[in-house]
Amino acid sequence: xxxxxxxxxxxxxxxxxTWILRALPFFTSALDRLPPRAQRFLSxxxxxxxxxxxxxxxxxxxxxxxxxxxxxxxxxxxxxxxPLTITVLTVVLLVWLALSIVxxxx
Numbered sequence: 001x002x003x004x005x006x007x008x009x010x011x012x013x014x015x016x017x018t019w020i021l022r023a024l025p026f027f028t029s030a031l032d033r034l035p036p037r038a039q040r041f042l043s044x045x046x047x048x049x050x051x052x053x054x055x056x057x058x059x060x061x062x063x064x065x066x067x068x069x070x071x072x073x074x075x076x077x078x079x080x081x082x083p084l085t086i087t088v089l090t091v092v093l094l095v096w097l098a099l100s101i102v103x104x105x106x
Contacts, residue, residue, distance in 0.1 A: 046084070066098045 034042070059067055070091045077087040 062095060062099060066095055066102075069098070070095050 055071070061067075062070075073094060074087055074091045077090065082090075
C-alpha cells in the first residue's frame with residue numbers, strides 16, 4: 001500500500017481533530033461553571049460510550065446466560081454507584097470464571 005498525499009493529509013487532520021477535542025477540557029475552565037445537571041450528564045458519558053462499544057460484541061462472545069448475568073451485575077453495580085473500574089474488573093472476572101468453570105456452554 002502506498003501512502004498518497006491525500007491519505008497523509010486525512011490522517012494528520014483526523015489526528016489533529018481528535019487531539020483538540022481531547023485536550024480542550026484541560027485548557028478551559030468553562031466545565032467548572034456548567035449547571036449541576038450538565039456536569040452530571042457529562043460525568044456518565046464515558047460509561048455510556050463504553051457500554052455502546054462493549055455490549056453489542058458481548059452477545060457474540062459468550063453464551064447468553066453468561067452475558068445476561070454479566071449485564072445484570074454491571075447494571076446493579078452501576079445503580080449502586082460502584083466505581084467504573086471496579087465494575088468492569090468484577091464483570092470481566094465473572095465472565096472469565098464462568099467460561100472457565102462451565103466450558104460446556106461454549
